[in-house]
Amino acid sequence: MLIVFYLAAIVAIISTLFAVTRSNAVHALLYLIVSFLAVAVVFFILGAHFVAALEVIVYAGAIIVLFVFVVMMLNVGAETEKSNDRWLSIKSWGGPAILAFILFAELAYVIFTKESIQTDESIVAPKQVGISLFTTYMLGIEIAAVMLMAGIIGAYHLAQIKKVNRHRFLGGEE
Amino acid sequence: MSETLTYILIIVGVLVTLLTVAAGNIYIERRLLSLWQDRYGPNRVGPFGILQVVADIIKIFTKEDWIPRFADKVVFVLAPGIILVTILITFAIVPFSPDIVIADLNIGLLFFLGLSSLGAYSLVLGGWASNNKYSLLGAMRGAAQMLSYEVFMGLSLMGVVMMTGSFSMVDIVEKQKEVWFVIPQFVGFVIFVIAGLAESHRIPFDIPESESELVAGFHSEYSGMKFGMFFVGEYLGITLISAIVTTIFFGGWLGPDFLPPLAWFTIKVFGFIAFIILLRASLPRPRYDQLIGFGWKILLPLSLINILVTGAIILSN
Numbered sequence: 075m076l077i078v079f080y081l082a083a084i085v086a087i088i089s090t091l092f093a094v095t096r097s098n099a100v101h102a103l104l105y106l107i108v109s110f111l112a113v114a115v116v117f118f119i120l121g122a123h124f125v126a127a128l129e130v131i132v133y134a135g136a137i138i139v140l141f142v143f144v145v146m147m148l149n150v151g152a153e154t155e156k157s158n159d160r161w162l163s164i165k166s167w168g169g170p171a172i173l174a175f176i177l178f179a180e181l182a183y184v185i186f187t188k189e190s191i192q193t194d195e196s197i198v199a200p201k202q203v204g205i206s207l208f209t210t211y212m213l214g215i216e217i218a219a220v221m222l223m224a225g226i227i228g229a230y231h232l233a234q235i236k237k238v239n240r241h242r243f244l245g246g247e248e
Numbered sequence: 249m250s251e252t253l254t255y256i257l258i259i260v261g262v263l264v265t266l267l268t269v270a271a272g273n274i275y276i277e278r279r280l281l282s283l284w285q286d287r288y289g290p291n292r293v294g295p296f297g298i299l300q301v302v303a304d305i306i307k308i309f310t311k312e313d314w315i316p317r318f319a320d321k322v323v324f325v326l327a328p329g330i331i332l333v334t335i336l337i338t339f340a341i342v343p344f345s346p347d348i349v350i351a352d353l354n355i356g357l358l359f360f361l362g363l364s365s366l367g368a369y370s371l372v373l374g375g376w377a378s379n380n381k382y383s384l385l386g387a388m389r390g391a392a393q394m395l396s397y398e399v400f401m402g403l404s405l406m407g408v409v410m411m412t413g414s415f416s417m418v419d420i421v422e423k424q425k426e427v428w429f430v431i432p433q434f435v436g437f438v439i440f441v442i443a444g445l446a447e448s449h450r451i452p453f454d455i456p457e458s459e460s461e462l463v464a465g466f467h468s469e470y471s472g473m474k475f476g477m478f479f480v481g482e483y484l485g486i487t488l489i490s491a492i493v494t495t496i497f498f499g500g501w502l503g504p505d506f507l508p509p510l511a512w513f514t515i516k517v518f519g520f521i522a523f524i525i526l527l528r529a530s531l532p533r534p535r536y537d538q539l540i541g542f543g544w545k546i547l548l549p550l551s552l553i554n555i556l557v558t559g560a561i562i563l564s565n
Binding site (some may be wrong): 104127128135140199200201 | 323388416
Protein backbone atom coordinates (compact mmCIF):
# COMPACT_ATOMS: atom_id res chain seq x y z
CA MET A 75 0.00 0.00 0.00
CA LEU A 76 2.91 2.31 0.80
CA ILE A 77 4.22 2.02 -2.77
CA VAL A 78 0.79 2.86 -4.18
CA PHE A 79 0.60 5.83 -1.85
CA TYR A 80 3.95 7.26 -3.00
CA LEU A 81 3.18 6.52 -6.66
CA ALA A 82 -0.12 8.39 -6.39
CA ALA A 83 1.59 11.25 -4.59
CA ILE A 84 4.28 11.54 -7.28
CA VAL A 85 1.64 11.45 -10.02
CA ALA A 86 -0.27 14.19 -8.20
CA ILE A 87 2.80 16.44 -7.93
CA ILE A 88 3.96 15.94 -11.52
CA SER A 89 0.50 16.43 -13.01
CA THR A 90 -0.03 19.56 -10.92
CA LEU A 91 3.28 20.94 -12.22
CA PHE A 92 2.13 20.26 -15.77
CA ALA A 93 -1.23 21.83 -15.00
CA VAL A 94 0.57 25.05 -14.09
CA THR A 95 3.06 25.08 -16.95
CA ARG A 96 0.91 24.04 -19.95
CA SER A 97 0.01 27.00 -22.14
CA ASN A 98 -2.97 25.21 -23.70
CA ALA A 99 -5.84 25.69 -21.24
CA VAL A 100 -7.60 22.40 -21.98
CA HIS A 101 -4.38 20.41 -21.66
CA ALA A 102 -3.71 22.12 -18.33
CA LEU A 103 -7.20 21.17 -17.15
CA LEU A 104 -6.62 17.56 -18.20
CA TYR A 105 -3.52 17.45 -16.02
CA LEU A 106 -5.53 18.99 -13.20
CA ILE A 107 -8.08 16.16 -13.51
CA VAL A 108 -5.27 13.60 -13.26
CA SER A 109 -4.00 15.43 -10.21
CA PHE A 110 -7.43 15.27 -8.53
CA LEU A 111 -7.74 11.57 -9.30
CA ALA A 112 -4.29 10.94 -7.82
CA VAL A 113 -5.24 12.87 -4.67
CA ALA A 114 -8.41 10.76 -4.47
CA VAL A 115 -6.24 7.63 -4.50
CA VAL A 116 -4.15 9.12 -1.67
CA PHE A 117 -7.31 9.76 0.37
CA PHE A 118 -8.51 6.23 -0.32
CA ILE A 119 -5.28 4.69 0.91
CA LEU A 120 -5.38 6.81 4.06
CA GLY A 121 -8.77 5.27 4.83
CA ALA A 122 -10.94 8.27 3.94
CA HIS A 123 -13.03 6.43 1.33
CA PHE A 124 -15.91 8.87 1.48
CA VAL A 125 -13.66 11.88 0.88
CA ALA A 126 -11.99 10.05 -2.02
CA ALA A 127 -15.38 9.46 -3.64
CA LEU A 128 -16.41 13.08 -3.11
CA GLU A 129 -13.10 14.28 -4.56
CA VAL A 130 -13.91 12.42 -7.79
CA ILE A 131 -17.60 13.38 -7.91
CA VAL A 132 -17.32 17.03 -6.95
CA TYR A 133 -13.88 18.17 -8.14
CA ALA A 134 -12.96 15.92 -11.06
CA GLY A 135 -16.53 15.23 -12.13
CA ALA A 136 -18.37 18.50 -11.73
CA ILE A 137 -16.19 21.55 -11.17
CA ILE A 138 -13.59 20.77 -13.82
CA VAL A 139 -16.33 19.91 -16.34
CA LEU A 140 -17.60 23.44 -15.76
CA PHE A 141 -14.06 24.79 -16.31
CA VAL A 142 -13.72 22.85 -19.56
CA PHE A 143 -17.16 24.09 -20.57
CA VAL A 144 -16.13 27.72 -20.09
CA VAL A 145 -12.75 27.25 -21.81
CA MET A 146 -14.51 25.71 -24.79
CA MET A 147 -16.87 28.65 -25.06
CA LEU A 148 -14.01 31.15 -24.91
CA ASN A 149 -12.65 29.60 -28.12
CA VAL A 150 -8.99 30.10 -27.24
CA GLY A 151 -6.67 29.71 -30.21
CA ALA A 152 -2.98 29.83 -31.02
CA GLU A 153 -2.72 33.53 -30.10
CA THR A 154 -3.84 32.95 -26.52
CA GLU A 155 -1.33 30.15 -26.25
CA LYS A 156 1.43 32.54 -27.29
CA SER A 157 0.39 35.15 -24.74
CA ASN A 158 0.24 32.40 -22.10
CA ASP A 159 3.80 31.44 -23.04
CA ARG A 160 4.87 35.04 -22.45
CA TRP A 161 3.54 34.86 -18.91
CA LEU A 162 5.88 31.99 -18.23
CA SER A 163 8.99 34.17 -18.61
CA ILE A 164 11.35 34.45 -15.63
CA LYS A 165 10.43 38.09 -15.25
CA SER A 166 6.82 37.23 -14.42
CA TRP A 167 7.25 34.12 -12.30
CA GLY A 168 10.40 35.14 -10.43
CA GLY A 169 8.66 37.22 -7.76
CA PRO A 170 5.86 34.76 -6.98
CA ALA A 171 8.43 31.93 -6.92
CA ILE A 172 10.42 33.65 -4.16
CA LEU A 173 7.26 34.21 -2.10
CA ALA A 174 6.15 30.63 -2.63
CA PHE A 175 9.61 29.38 -1.66
CA ILE A 176 9.41 31.26 1.67
CA LEU A 177 6.07 29.62 2.38
CA PHE A 178 7.48 26.24 1.39
CA ALA A 179 10.49 26.71 3.71
CA GLU A 180 8.16 27.59 6.58
CA LEU A 181 6.02 24.56 5.87
CA ALA A 182 9.07 22.29 5.74
CA TYR A 183 10.35 23.81 9.02
CA VAL A 184 7.03 23.17 10.76
CA ILE A 185 6.81 19.62 9.46
CA PHE A 186 10.37 18.69 10.46
CA THR A 187 10.43 20.32 13.91
CA LYS A 188 7.03 19.17 15.18
CA GLU A 189 6.27 15.58 15.94
CA SER A 190 4.72 14.14 12.81
CA ILE A 191 1.25 12.76 13.29
CA GLN A 192 0.96 9.11 12.39
CA THR A 193 -2.33 8.24 10.75
CA ASP A 194 -3.59 4.94 12.06
CA GLU A 195 -5.08 4.12 8.64
CA SER A 196 -8.42 3.16 10.12
CA ILE A 197 -11.19 3.19 7.55
CA VAL A 198 -13.68 5.99 8.11
CA ALA A 199 -17.18 4.83 7.20
CA PRO A 200 -19.51 7.24 5.35
CA LYS A 201 -21.85 7.16 8.36
CA GLN A 202 -19.15 8.56 10.67
CA VAL A 203 -18.48 11.38 8.20
CA GLY A 204 -22.18 12.21 8.12
CA ILE A 205 -22.51 12.19 11.90
CA SER A 206 -19.50 14.47 12.41
CA LEU A 207 -20.72 16.82 9.66
CA PHE A 208 -24.06 17.29 11.40
CA THR A 209 -22.74 17.53 14.96
CA THR A 210 -19.15 18.76 15.32
CA TYR A 211 -18.98 20.80 12.12
CA MET A 212 -22.61 21.91 12.03
CA LEU A 213 -21.79 25.62 11.98
CA GLY A 214 -19.36 25.32 9.06
CA ILE A 215 -21.89 23.35 7.02
CA GLU A 216 -24.59 25.94 7.67
CA ILE A 217 -22.30 28.81 6.67
CA ALA A 218 -21.28 26.99 3.48
CA ALA A 219 -24.96 26.41 2.70
CA VAL A 220 -25.76 30.10 3.15
CA MET A 221 -22.83 31.01 0.88
CA LEU A 222 -24.02 28.63 -1.83
CA MET A 223 -27.52 30.06 -1.54
CA ALA A 224 -26.13 33.55 -2.04
CA GLY A 225 -24.24 32.29 -5.08
CA ILE A 226 -27.38 30.78 -6.58
CA ILE A 227 -29.40 33.95 -6.03
CA GLY A 228 -26.59 36.02 -7.54
CA ALA A 229 -26.35 33.75 -10.59
CA TYR A 230 -30.13 33.91 -11.03
CA HIS A 231 -30.02 37.70 -10.90
CA LEU A 232 -27.15 37.95 -13.40
CA ALA A 233 -28.66 35.49 -15.85
CA GLN A 234 -32.14 37.02 -15.79
CA ILE A 235 -33.27 38.16 -19.23
CA LYS A 236 -35.00 41.52 -19.15
CA LYS A 237 -38.10 41.48 -21.29
CA VAL A 238 -37.67 43.94 -24.14
CA ASN A 239 -40.75 45.18 -25.95
CA ARG A 240 -39.79 45.83 -29.55
CA HIS A 241 -43.19 47.03 -30.70
CA ARG A 242 -43.14 50.41 -32.46
CA PHE A 243 -45.99 52.01 -30.45
CA LEU A 244 -46.27 49.91 -27.32
CA GLY A 245 -42.53 50.05 -26.58
CA GLY A 246 -41.25 52.01 -23.61
CA GLU A 247 -44.40 51.57 -21.56
CA GLU A 248 -42.85 49.17 -19.03
CA MET B 249 -7.84 -22.38 -5.80
CA SER B 250 -6.28 -19.30 -4.24
CA GLU B 251 -8.36 -16.21 -3.64
CA THR B 252 -6.33 -13.99 -5.96
CA LEU B 253 -6.74 -16.41 -8.84
CA THR B 254 -10.49 -16.50 -8.27
CA TYR B 255 -10.63 -12.71 -8.44
CA ILE B 256 -8.56 -12.61 -11.63
CA LEU B 257 -10.88 -15.20 -13.19
CA ILE B 258 -13.94 -13.18 -12.15
CA ILE B 259 -12.46 -9.98 -13.57
CA VAL B 260 -11.55 -11.58 -16.90
CA GLY B 261 -14.91 -13.33 -17.06
CA VAL B 262 -16.83 -10.09 -16.39
CA LEU B 263 -14.76 -8.20 -18.96
CA VAL B 264 -15.24 -10.76 -21.73
CA THR B 265 -18.96 -11.14 -20.94
CA LEU B 266 -19.50 -7.39 -20.97
CA LEU B 267 -17.78 -6.80 -24.30
CA THR B 268 -19.78 -9.66 -25.81
CA VAL B 269 -23.00 -8.31 -24.35
CA ALA B 270 -22.21 -4.80 -25.65
CA ALA B 271 -21.68 -6.15 -29.17
CA GLY B 272 -24.72 -8.40 -28.84
CA ASN B 273 -26.81 -5.39 -27.77
CA ILE B 274 -26.30 -3.88 -31.21
CA TYR B 275 -27.91 -6.95 -32.78
CA ILE B 276 -30.67 -7.05 -30.13
CA GLU B 277 -31.40 -3.38 -30.62
CA ARG B 278 -31.64 -3.63 -34.39
CA ARG B 279 -33.87 -6.71 -34.26
CA LEU B 280 -36.18 -5.32 -31.56
CA LEU B 281 -36.43 -1.93 -33.25
CA SER B 282 -37.42 -3.57 -36.53
CA LEU B 283 -39.92 -5.78 -34.70
CA TRP B 284 -41.62 -2.71 -33.24
CA GLN B 285 -41.46 -0.87 -36.55
CA ASP B 286 -42.96 -3.83 -38.41
CA ARG B 287 -39.94 -4.83 -40.53
CA TYR B 288 -37.31 -7.57 -40.48
CA GLY B 289 -34.01 -5.93 -39.53
CA PRO B 290 -30.72 -7.76 -40.14
CA ASN B 291 -31.62 -11.34 -41.09
CA ARG B 292 -29.16 -12.42 -43.79
CA VAL B 293 -25.80 -13.12 -42.12
CA GLY B 294 -25.89 -16.40 -40.24
CA PRO B 295 -28.96 -17.84 -38.47
CA PHE B 296 -31.48 -15.03 -37.75
CA GLY B 297 -28.80 -12.55 -38.84
CA ILE B 298 -26.90 -13.07 -35.62
CA LEU B 299 -23.51 -12.85 -37.37
CA GLN B 300 -24.36 -9.35 -38.62
CA VAL B 301 -22.48 -7.96 -35.60
CA VAL B 302 -19.34 -9.90 -36.54
CA ALA B 303 -19.57 -8.55 -40.08
CA ASP B 304 -19.98 -5.01 -38.72
CA ILE B 305 -16.99 -5.38 -36.41
CA ILE B 306 -14.77 -6.66 -39.25
CA LYS B 307 -15.95 -3.76 -41.38
CA ILE B 308 -15.27 -1.13 -38.71
CA PHE B 309 -11.78 -2.53 -38.02
CA THR B 310 -10.78 -2.33 -41.67
CA LYS B 311 -12.06 1.23 -42.18
CA GLU B 312 -9.62 4.08 -42.51
CA ASP B 313 -8.92 5.55 -39.08
CA TRP B 314 -8.50 9.20 -39.92
CA ILE B 315 -7.39 11.99 -37.60
CA PRO B 316 -8.23 15.42 -39.03
CA ARG B 317 -5.26 17.75 -39.60
CA PHE B 318 -6.94 20.50 -37.59
CA ALA B 319 -7.69 18.29 -34.57
CA ASP B 320 -5.85 18.31 -31.25
CA LYS B 321 -4.32 14.88 -31.82
CA VAL B 322 -3.59 13.66 -28.27
CA VAL B 323 -6.96 14.65 -26.85
CA PHE B 324 -8.70 13.40 -29.99
CA VAL B 325 -7.24 9.92 -29.49
CA LEU B 326 -7.76 9.98 -25.72
CA ALA B 327 -11.46 10.90 -25.75
CA PRO B 328 -13.06 7.65 -27.03
CA GLY B 329 -11.03 5.63 -24.54
CA ILE B 330 -12.34 7.54 -21.53
CA ILE B 331 -15.96 6.47 -21.92
CA LEU B 332 -15.05 2.77 -22.33
CA VAL B 333 -12.65 2.80 -19.38
CA THR B 334 -14.96 4.62 -16.96
CA ILE B 335 -17.93 2.37 -17.76
CA LEU B 336 -15.90 -0.85 -17.59
CA ILE B 337 -14.39 0.17 -14.23
CA THR B 338 -17.85 0.94 -12.86
CA PHE B 339 -18.86 -2.69 -13.37
CA ALA B 340 -16.39 -3.56 -10.59
CA ILE B 341 -19.03 -2.65 -7.97
CA VAL B 342 -21.98 -4.43 -9.60
CA PRO B 343 -22.89 -7.60 -7.69
CA PHE B 344 -23.79 -10.13 -10.39
CA SER B 345 -24.58 -12.83 -7.84
CA PRO B 346 -23.66 -13.43 -4.16
CA ASP B 347 -20.27 -14.86 -5.21
CA ILE B 348 -19.53 -12.85 -8.34
CA VAL B 349 -18.67 -9.30 -7.29
CA ILE B 350 -15.30 -7.76 -8.01
CA ALA B 351 -15.17 -5.14 -5.25
CA ASP B 352 -17.76 -4.70 -2.50
CA LEU B 353 -16.74 -1.14 -1.57
CA ASN B 354 -18.39 0.64 1.33
CA ILE B 355 -18.75 3.60 -1.04
CA GLY B 356 -20.04 1.50 -3.95
CA LEU B 357 -22.84 3.79 -5.02
CA LEU B 358 -20.62 6.89 -4.82
CA PHE B 359 -18.02 5.08 -6.91
CA PHE B 360 -20.65 4.61 -9.61
CA LEU B 361 -21.71 8.27 -9.45
CA GLY B 362 -18.12 9.51 -9.58
CA LEU B 363 -17.16 7.43 -12.58
CA SER B 364 -20.33 8.26 -14.46
CA SER B 365 -19.52 11.94 -14.00
CA LEU B 366 -16.02 11.32 -15.36
CA GLY B 367 -17.64 9.76 -18.42
CA ALA B 368 -18.78 13.25 -19.44
CA TYR B 369 -15.18 14.10 -20.35
CA SER B 370 -15.20 11.62 -23.20
CA LEU B 371 -17.89 13.54 -24.97
CA VAL B 372 -16.70 17.03 -24.04
CA LEU B 373 -13.07 16.44 -24.98
CA GLY B 374 -14.00 14.52 -28.13
CA GLY B 375 -16.13 17.41 -29.31
CA TRP B 376 -13.56 20.02 -28.39
CA ALA B 377 -10.57 18.22 -29.91
CA SER B 378 -12.39 17.72 -33.23
CA ASN B 379 -12.14 21.48 -33.76
CA ASN B 380 -15.41 21.47 -35.66
CA LYS B 381 -18.38 23.75 -35.01
CA TYR B 382 -20.97 20.98 -34.92
CA SER B 383 -18.81 18.82 -32.68
CA LEU B 384 -18.26 21.70 -30.29
CA LEU B 385 -22.00 22.45 -30.15
CA GLY B 386 -22.68 18.79 -29.45
CA ALA B 387 -20.00 18.69 -26.77
CA MET B 388 -21.36 21.78 -25.04
CA ARG B 389 -24.88 20.41 -25.02
CA GLY B 390 -23.52 17.14 -23.72
CA ALA B 391 -21.60 18.84 -20.93
CA ALA B 392 -24.64 20.83 -19.80
CA GLN B 393 -26.93 17.81 -20.03
CA MET B 394 -24.68 15.40 -18.18
CA LEU B 395 -23.76 17.95 -15.53
CA SER B 396 -27.43 18.68 -14.81
CA TYR B 397 -28.68 15.12 -14.83
CA GLU B 398 -25.83 13.92 -12.61
CA VAL B 399 -27.37 15.97 -9.80
CA PHE B 400 -30.77 14.24 -9.91
CA MET B 401 -29.14 10.89 -10.50
CA GLY B 402 -27.31 11.21 -7.20
CA LEU B 403 -30.30 12.65 -5.34
CA SER B 404 -32.75 10.03 -6.64
CA LEU B 405 -30.60 7.25 -5.16
CA MET B 406 -30.39 8.85 -1.71
CA GLY B 407 -33.80 7.49 -0.70
CA VAL B 408 -32.51 3.95 -1.24
CA VAL B 409 -29.30 4.77 0.64
CA MET B 410 -31.33 6.10 3.57
CA MET B 411 -33.49 2.97 3.71
CA THR B 412 -30.44 0.70 3.53
CA GLY B 413 -28.14 2.76 5.70
CA SER B 414 -25.17 1.94 3.46
CA PHE B 415 -23.62 2.79 0.09
CA SER B 416 -22.53 -0.80 -0.46
CA MET B 417 -24.25 -2.48 -3.41
CA VAL B 418 -24.27 -5.90 -1.71
CA ASP B 419 -25.98 -4.40 1.36
CA ILE B 420 -28.56 -2.75 -0.87
CA VAL B 421 -29.41 -6.06 -2.54
CA GLU B 422 -29.56 -7.91 0.80
CA LYS B 423 -31.94 -5.29 2.17
CA GLN B 424 -34.45 -6.04 -0.61
CA LYS B 425 -35.17 -9.59 0.57
CA GLU B 426 -38.66 -8.61 1.71
CA VAL B 427 -39.68 -6.02 -0.84
CA TRP B 428 -37.89 -4.59 -3.87
CA PHE B 429 -37.05 -0.91 -3.54
CA VAL B 430 -39.01 -0.11 -6.68
CA ILE B 431 -42.21 -0.15 -4.57
CA PRO B 432 -41.28 2.14 -1.63
CA GLN B 433 -38.95 4.25 -3.84
CA PHE B 434 -41.01 4.46 -7.02
CA VAL B 435 -40.37 8.20 -7.51
CA GLY B 436 -36.65 7.65 -7.09
CA PHE B 437 -36.80 4.82 -9.62
CA VAL B 438 -38.51 6.94 -12.28
CA ILE B 439 -36.09 9.84 -11.78
CA PHE B 440 -33.11 7.51 -11.85
CA VAL B 441 -34.17 5.87 -15.12
CA ILE B 442 -34.67 9.27 -16.76
CA ALA B 443 -31.34 10.58 -15.46
CA GLY B 444 -29.58 7.36 -16.38
CA LEU B 445 -30.85 7.61 -19.94
CA ALA B 446 -29.65 11.20 -20.09
CA GLU B 447 -26.25 10.18 -18.74
CA SER B 448 -25.80 7.51 -21.39
CA HIS B 449 -27.13 10.07 -23.94
CA ARG B 450 -29.51 7.65 -25.61
CA ILE B 451 -32.54 8.59 -27.67
CA PRO B 452 -34.72 10.42 -26.48
CA PHE B 453 -31.84 12.26 -24.77
CA ASP B 454 -29.27 12.03 -27.57
CA ILE B 455 -29.07 15.80 -27.82
CA PRO B 456 -25.23 15.89 -27.96
CA GLU B 457 -25.54 13.74 -31.06
CA SER B 458 -28.83 14.86 -32.64
CA GLU B 459 -27.97 13.82 -36.18
CA SER B 460 -30.78 15.84 -37.73
CA GLU B 461 -29.23 19.17 -36.72
CA LEU B 462 -25.55 18.60 -35.81
CA VAL B 463 -24.36 16.05 -38.45
CA ALA B 464 -23.35 13.52 -35.76
CA GLY B 465 -22.71 15.86 -32.87
CA PHE B 466 -19.60 15.34 -30.81
CA HIS B 467 -18.31 12.42 -32.89
CA SER B 468 -18.76 13.95 -36.35
CA GLU B 469 -15.02 13.78 -37.06
CA TYR B 470 -14.47 10.27 -35.74
CA SER B 471 -14.08 7.29 -38.03
CA GLY B 472 -13.01 3.67 -37.86
CA MET B 473 -12.51 2.05 -34.49
CA LYS B 474 -12.43 5.38 -32.62
CA PHE B 475 -16.04 5.88 -33.64
CA GLY B 476 -16.54 2.22 -32.81
CA MET B 477 -15.40 2.88 -29.26
CA PHE B 478 -17.97 5.64 -28.79
CA PHE B 479 -20.55 3.26 -30.23
CA VAL B 480 -19.61 0.33 -27.99
CA GLY B 481 -19.36 2.77 -25.07
CA GLU B 482 -22.98 3.73 -25.62
CA TYR B 483 -24.12 0.11 -25.53
CA LEU B 484 -21.97 -0.59 -22.48
CA GLY B 485 -23.63 2.45 -20.91
CA ILE B 486 -27.06 0.93 -21.51
CA THR B 487 -25.92 -2.33 -19.96
CA LEU B 488 -24.49 -0.46 -16.98
CA ILE B 489 -27.66 1.56 -16.36
CA SER B 490 -29.75 -1.61 -16.64
CA ALA B 491 -27.45 -3.45 -14.22
CA ILE B 492 -27.52 -0.59 -11.71
CA VAL B 493 -31.33 -0.25 -11.89
CA THR B 494 -31.65 -4.00 -11.42
CA THR B 495 -29.32 -3.95 -8.43
CA ILE B 496 -30.74 -0.93 -6.68
CA PHE B 497 -34.47 -1.12 -7.41
CA PHE B 498 -35.25 -4.65 -8.57
CA GLY B 499 -33.47 -6.81 -6.03
CA GLY B 500 -30.36 -7.67 -8.05
CA TRP B 501 -29.79 -11.42 -7.96
CA LEU B 502 -32.81 -12.08 -5.68
CA GLY B 503 -35.61 -14.23 -7.04
CA PRO B 504 -37.42 -17.57 -6.54
CA ASP B 505 -35.15 -20.55 -6.02
CA PHE B 506 -35.83 -22.52 -9.21
CA LEU B 507 -33.26 -20.42 -11.12
CA PRO B 508 -29.70 -19.57 -9.95
CA PRO B 509 -29.06 -15.97 -8.78
CA LEU B 510 -26.97 -15.11 -11.84
CA ALA B 511 -29.83 -16.13 -14.14
CA TRP B 512 -32.27 -13.82 -12.31
CA PHE B 513 -29.81 -10.96 -12.59
CA THR B 514 -29.30 -11.55 -16.32
CA ILE B 515 -33.04 -11.81 -17.00
CA LYS B 516 -33.75 -8.52 -15.20
CA VAL B 517 -30.87 -6.72 -16.94
CA PHE B 518 -31.98 -7.82 -20.40
CA GLY B 519 -35.54 -6.84 -19.54
CA PHE B 520 -34.31 -3.31 -18.90
CA ILE B 521 -32.18 -3.24 -22.02
CA ALA B 522 -35.29 -4.17 -24.03
CA PHE B 523 -37.24 -1.43 -22.22
CA ILE B 524 -34.62 1.19 -23.09
CA ILE B 525 -34.72 0.09 -26.73
CA LEU B 526 -38.52 0.37 -26.66
CA LEU B 527 -38.13 3.94 -25.41
CA ARG B 528 -35.89 4.65 -28.39
CA ALA B 529 -38.48 3.24 -30.75
CA SER B 530 -41.33 5.26 -29.31
CA LEU B 531 -40.19 8.67 -28.03
CA PRO B 532 -39.15 11.78 -29.98
CA ARG B 533 -36.16 13.90 -29.02
CA PRO B 534 -37.02 16.99 -26.88
CA ARG B 535 -35.54 20.39 -27.61
CA TYR B 536 -32.36 21.31 -25.76
CA ASP B 537 -33.89 23.95 -23.46
CA GLN B 538 -36.91 21.69 -22.79
CA LEU B 539 -34.56 18.96 -21.58
CA ILE B 540 -32.59 21.18 -19.22
CA GLY B 541 -35.73 22.97 -17.99
CA PHE B 542 -37.49 19.66 -17.33
CA GLY B 543 -34.52 18.54 -15.29
CA TRP B 544 -34.11 21.57 -13.07
CA LYS B 545 -37.78 22.54 -12.71
CA ILE B 546 -39.43 19.14 -12.29
CA LEU B 547 -36.91 16.41 -11.51
CA LEU B 548 -34.87 18.36 -8.95
CA PRO B 549 -37.84 19.40 -6.73
CA LEU B 550 -39.33 15.90 -7.08
CA SER B 551 -36.14 14.19 -5.97
CA LEU B 552 -35.76 16.60 -3.04
CA ILE B 553 -39.36 15.94 -1.94
CA ASN B 554 -38.68 12.21 -2.28
CA ILE B 555 -35.71 12.50 0.09
CA LEU B 556 -37.73 14.60 2.53
CA VAL B 557 -40.68 12.18 2.65
CA THR B 558 -38.42 9.12 2.90
CA GLY B 559 -36.52 10.74 5.76
CA ALA B 560 -39.73 11.66 7.58
CA ILE B 561 -41.10 8.11 7.27
CA ILE B 562 -37.84 6.56 8.46
CA LEU B 563 -37.71 8.93 11.44
CA SER B 564 -41.34 8.33 12.44
CA ASN B 565 -40.79 4.53 12.51
